[in-house]
Amino acid sequence: MPTPAELTDWDLRHFWHSFTQMSEYEPMVIERAEGSWLVDVHGRRYLDGVSSLWCNLLGHRHPRIEAAIVEQLGKLPHATTLGMSNVPAVELSRRLAELAPGELNRVFYASDGSCAVEAALKIAFQYWLQCPTPRQGKTKYLAYDSAYHGDTLGSTAVGGIERFHALYKPLLFDVLRLPPPDARLGDASHHLALLERALHRHHEEVAALVIEPLLQGAAGMVLQPPGYLRGVRELTRRYDVLLIADEIVTGFCRTGRMFACEHEGVTPDLLCLGKSITSGTLPLAATIASDEIYAAFLGDYASGCTFHHGHTYAGNPLAAAAACATLDVIADERVLEETVPRLAEKMARVLAPLRDHAHVADVRQMGTIAGVELCSDRDGGIAYPANQRHGYRVAKQATSQGVWLRPLGDVVVVMPPLSINDAELELLGHVLRESIDAICQ
Numbered sequence: 001m002p003t004p005a006e007l008t009d010w011d012l013r014h015f016w017h018s019f020t021q022m023s024e025y026e027p028m029v030i031e032r033a034e035g036s037w038l039v040d041v042h043g044r045r046y047l048d049g050v051s052s053l054w055c056n057l058l059g060h061r062h063p064r065i066e067a068a069i070v071e072q073l074g075k076l077p078h079a080t081t082l083g084m085s086n087v088p089a090v091e092l093s094r095r096l097a098e099l100a101p102g103e104l105n106r107v108f109y110a111s112d113g114s115c116a117v118e119a120a121l122k123i124a125f126q127y128w129l130q131c132p133t134p135r136q137g138k139t140k141y142l143a144y145d146s147a148y149h150g151d152t153l154g155s156t157a158v159g160g161i162e163r164f165h166a167l168y169k170p171l172l173f174d175v176l177r178l179p180p181p182d183a184r185l186g187d188a189s190h191h192l193a194l195l196e197r198a199l200h201r202h203h204e205e206v207a208a209l210v211i212e213p214l215l216q217g218a219a220g221m222v223l224q225p226p227g228y229l230r231g232v233r234e235l236t237r238r239y240d241v242l243l244i245a246d247e248i249v250t251g252f253c254r255t256g257r258m259f260a261c262e263h264e265g266v267t268p269d270l271l272c273l274g275k276s277i278t279s280g281t282l283p284l285a286a287t288i289a290s291d292e293i294y295a296a297f298l299g300d301y302a303s304g305c306t307f308h309h310g311h312t313y314a315g316n317p318l319a320a321a322a323a324c325a326t327l328d329v330i331a332d333e334r335v336l337e338e339t340v341p342r343l344a345e346k347m348a349r350v351l352a353p354l355r356d357h358a359h360v361a362d363v364r365q366m367g368t369i370a371g372v373e374l375c376s377d378r379d380g381g382i383a384y385p386a387n388q389r390h391g392y393r394v395a396k397q398a399t400s401q402g403v404w405l406r407p408l409g410d411v412v413v414v415m416p417p418l419s420i421n422d423a424e425l426e427l428l429g430h431v432l433r434e435s436i437d438a439i440c441q
């Protein structure tokens with residue numbers, strides 16, 4: 001076994017971490033985890049305040065998910081899904097189709113959320129070429145400023161976070177943009193009027209609109225006004241534009257429904273899922289298409305209407321078994337009915353005192369997803385200069401106190417695994433408050 005010192009050294013020398021400025025990276029090498037806690041190679045324990053980047057739904061090392069993976073490992077770790085199938089992926093497909101709203105019945109797999117979005121973009125484009133009344137001109141997408149849909153080139157193109165995406169502009173296809181549907185900037189009718197204007201002008205060239213329903217995650221857990229998503233569905237339908245719902249953050253109970261679209265009774269044409277789908281155990285993502293979309297891809301092989309797209313590990317049986325077990329636990333442990341409402345209410349209570357803090361501009365919460373936005377002066381509505389990195393420093397301070405947080409700019413995300421208990425949540429709230437007090441002046 002390598003020593004902790006060796007691991008730390010090799011980490012620094014050879015491991016290039018995602019979204020990390022490596023010149024300032026301080027190694028934190030995790031060796032194991034249990035429930036809501038991560039344990040590093042030195043035996044230091046950290047409360048996982050962001051569900052290992054929003055994917056660990058039910059807590060680390062959930063025995064039922066672990067058992068399902070181990071059982072599957074003894075049968076079939078992997079076989080391709082190009083032209084053949086495997087048992088857990090078949091079962092998962094049936095169950096996702098049953099859970100997804102409306103006629104979303106056809107499940108296409110990938111291993112990362114970005115690739116689920118990428119598939120949705122290509123499916124939408126190809127649909128318009130192959131549907132009963134083809135529309136050659138529909139080659140563009142409508143997307144939002146501040147959106148985040150992943151880091152492959154297509155998903156980057158529909159993203160709208162300057163800090164992540166601006167640099168790559170020369171590589172990206174053009175996207176028609178709308179301002180973020182932020183509830184603070186206007187109500188549903190205000191934002192819907194902007195959308196209608198864009199659709200009125202451009203609908204003939206737009207294949208699909210891409211949206212993170214109800215909240216923009218990476219923008220800083222920014223909430224949308226009630227009624228907006230429903231209006232988006234009505235307008236996209238009226239103007240013959242497909243609706244791609246990116247529920248990679250919001251899917252699987254986090255917002256209080258299985259999928260966020262259900263809050264507004266909306267069925268998108270394509271639904272992208274990832275992150276919580278295996279409760280943070282194995283990489284898996286899915287794009288679920290409606291029967292109508294799927295039908296446009298059926299025909300003689302020679303007609304060329306096949307979806308020529310896919311990934312080597314798509315529909316991996318271990319990951320699919322983990323996803324099936326996640327769905328079992330959600331149903332059997334009454335996660336949607338009991339765990340989520342209870343935790344959401346407790347999170348609201350723990351975060352409430354921060355609303356009065358002189359350096360907190362806003363506390364936003366939807367179900368078990370929350371963001372605490374820091375500011376220089378709450379009453380004057382003044383943000384901190386971004387380069388002072390208050391969010392980063394607050395999270396670092398919290399980590400030094402045993403609570404692992406990772407911010408989005410000056411928004412500190414609070415999104416613990418659903419396994420978190422009252423005492424752990426109190427600890428998280430306490431450490432967050434002390435960290436804000438220590439860093440923000």
Ligand SMILES: *Cc1c(COP(=O)(O)O)cnc(C)c1O
Pocket residue numbers: 111112113114115117148149150151212217218246247248249274275
């Ligand atoms: C994380 C995320 C993605 C990308 O998923 P990856 O698995 O990281 O590729 C896409 N969309 C949203 C809304 C996300 O939060």
